[in-house]
Structure formats: structure tokens, C-alpha cells
Amino acid sequence: MSLTLHNTKTRTKEPFEPGDPSRVTMYVCGPTVYSRPHIGNARPALVFDVLFRLLRSLYGAEHVVYARNITDIDDKINAAAKESGRPIGDITDEFADIYRADLNALGVLPPTIEPHATAHIDEIIAMIEALISSGHAYEAEGHALFSVSAFADYGKFSNRIRDDMIAGARVDVAPYKKDPADFVLWKPSSDDLPGWDSPWGRGRPGWHIECSAMIEKHLGETIDIHGGGHDLIFPHHENEIAQSRCSHDGAELARVWMHNGFLTMDKDKMSKSTGNIVTVHELSQDHAGETIRFAMLSAHYRQPLDWSDDLLAQAKSTLDRIYGTLDKLCRVDAADDAKPSEAFLAALCDDMNTPKAMAELSALCKAANTTTSDEERALVKGQLLTAGAVLGLLQGDPSSWLKGGTSDDDAEIDALVEARTAARANKDFAESDRIRDELAARNITLEDGPDGTKWRRDC
């Protein structure tokens, strides 16, 4: 199955061809750790988790190297530290842990490498020094600045014309800049801010340089896939490209650039600065991580997605149906050589068309529920489970899913169900219906089937 991916660089879908199929490299811009991640922050992590799983299944788990960074030096972190009076390291550690825990709850696999910016100061300084000595950057008043005029392709990636940007007057026109579009590689730190000694004095790295330095160190000069949110195309990725290519004799930084679309709430961009957010933590209080994951993947990753309670409710209903099907197959062993169906893989390999892939899941459910062949049931069960694994879904115990996990009153419910079964055996339908009504009042729904009565918790 050949993989096709949309490349931001060319704005088209292209066949994916890694430089080395035995070492497929992917880098995704991770979080700046100073607050809890909101569900919008989780989209790239989730989307590229699916790509990570897909690449592992296509090239072999040992042949994919996925790096997602942690930015632990940043002015917002400094501000949070000052406000709370806590040491910066405390804050970055706490929120990095929360980030990992929140993503874990959504079924996101840990990346192969999780580089921290502060652990790569030497590499950052070395890259800046090289850029200065090659004439692509310069020092000014304790800063190191990248000279955009030294990179002829600057602006090509994000399709931006320099004069328009400067005319916008929103770039920081600092007096020490040779050109208003030049951006900071290194900036001085006052004594109360974290800083490292450098050839340009005590200071800290600019925003973009950490990614260039960490990619070079862990993945190489040219990587296969670079991902992130749509808003990072400019300036972040444009600047990364400038730094890295000028450090590497013009070698391209990434063969494929992928950018996920944004989440909205009530049609407005979800953004920390506007407060229009819901955190992963909050969502996880009321919804299973798998429901949240399913909801996120129900739209194509490049499309905008309006996040709402209704979206989550629909995701839950659909998952209930699939798990209900799997529950009916509980006595069937999945086929030994199980693998996802061709149609499912074809959908995912078409630029990660998760909605279409999920439609295939429904087709499999229908097949399972209509066939009379045990052989086909085994086949379909295997296809459902292996397809689910690529999406990071459906790996839970179906019965447990339907019951909403384990609860203190499970035994009591089981007892009532047994009592009802006894009543039904005696044709005492008044009593059996009374028990069912009693359970219904507690959001318990019963299903009488060939394997006896099953129950599930609706919420």
C-alpha cells in the first residue's frame, strides 16, 4: 500500500518516499510547557500519532524515528514563573508531565524521542556560531539575528513577499536589526531570567532555533516529515527552514511538511490568548479518552473542526455501536493472520483520510452483524481490531466499554439482572419489567440475546 501525503511545500498530495526506508524520520513541534494543554493543542499530537502508527505498520516499528520536542525555555514560561513565584524548572516539569499524562489518556503513544530545548543549548549555540561565520547571521547588542537577506528563498515556503510583511508593520522593527524581517536566534537575559553563557553574552535562545538544532542532532540534516499546526507555517517553519538550510549548504530540511487544521469552538479559533478553550483535563473528567480521540479523528486532519458536546455525543454513540458489534463477537477468535482491510488502509494511505477509514469500520460492523459464517466473523473481528490499532482505537474490552468501566454497583446490577432473568423464566413479565424499569432509571439498558442478558450504562 503506497502512502500519499499532502505536502504544504507544494500544496499538493505526493507519494511519500522516505530517504531511507529503514529509518523514517518525523519531527513534530511540541508544546511550550507553562499551562495545561487544551484540546486544540492535542490535535497535532493525535493526528501525528496516527501517522506514527501508520508508518510503523508500513515500514516496521523499529524503522520509524519520531521526535516531538518540549519547549522549556520561553518568555511565557518566565512570566508564569514570575507570577507564581515558583522556580522555572518546577513549572516546566509539572506541565510536561501533565502534557504526557493528558495525551496518554487519549491513547497517544510516546514519541521515540522527546528532546528538551534546555538540554540542547550547546547545539543551539554551535548552530548560531556557524550561521554567523557563514554570513547568514550577525551579532548586535547582545543578540544574534538571522539575516533574511542572506537566504534567497526566504518567504517561499509560506508564500510570503517580504515587502508585504514589512508593510504590515507588525514585525518587530528593533533598532539593532539590519533588516526589519531579521529574526532573533539568541537574545540577552537579565539576571532574573534564565540564561546561558554564549559568545554574545549571557542569554537564551530565540523561538525557532531549538527545532533546527534538535532536528539536526537527533534526526539529521534532511528529515522525511515535519509536522505541526497550521499556524506554524509562518513564521516558525519558514524560519526553521532558513536556519537549517543555511546551516547545511542548502539541503532541504524536510521532504514533506504537514500541517493540521484548527479546532474552533462556536466557529472561533480555540486559543489560549482568547480564553476560548477547553482543556484535555476537563474533557477527560466527563468523557472516555477514546471518545475524545474518536471525535478528533472524525474529521480530516487538514480540515477545521468545530469542537462541541454534540460532536462528543456522536462519537460516543458510534463507538458504542462498534464496541457492541465486537461484544457480539466475544466468543469468536480473531483470525490469526489478521490485518486491516484493503479499503481501510487505502483510506488512511490517502493523506490520512480518517473519516473515510472510519466509514470502513462501519462497513465491517455491518458485515459482522449480517454474516452467518463463523469464518467471516473471525476475519472481520481481526480486521476491526487491527484497523482500530492503527487508529489507536477499539483495543479495550467491549463489555467493559459498554458498562462504562467498572463501578461499585456492578455486582448489585448483576444481581438485579439475574433476578429479572429468573422472573422471565417464570413468565412473570410484570416483575421482569419492573426490574428493567428500575435499572433504566439508573441509566442501565438491558439487552436480551442468545448469550443471555447483557447490560450497559448509558450516560
Place this chain on the structure above:
RNA sequence: GGCCGAGUGGCAGAGUGGUGAUGCAGCGGACUGCAAAUCCGUGUACGUCGGUUCGAUUCCGGCCUCGGCCUCCA
């Protein structure tokens, strides 16, 4: 102003130059003691105005509306 992207049936959301994905919800039926689940059936959907075409939701152009980036931002 420049640059992106989007407008699909009650909702979500794929896709395609010509037989109306898929899920949720609704309706009818089968099944069931009755339900539930499941299955079967059921919807004259593609912002708008033109153009190309035998034929356009799908291609081209104009327009309208909405969102994003151009400053930190997933």
C-alpha cells in the same frame, strides 16, 4: 491590504464530471413476551451567479459569507 482555507441533507462528515460514502438522530418494517441491540427499507444535499460540457455538487471565472495566518499561538 497580502496569503491560505472553508461553505454538502436535522447534525457530524467523506467524496466524485454521469448509478445520492459513512455515522448519529428521525420515520416504517422484521425480530422480541414487551423492549434493547441488530437487520431491512426510508432523504429529490452539495453558498450564489455565469461559463465549459451531451451532462457539474465535482472543472473554470465572478460574487457572497465564514474562518485562519501576516505578532505569541497546535
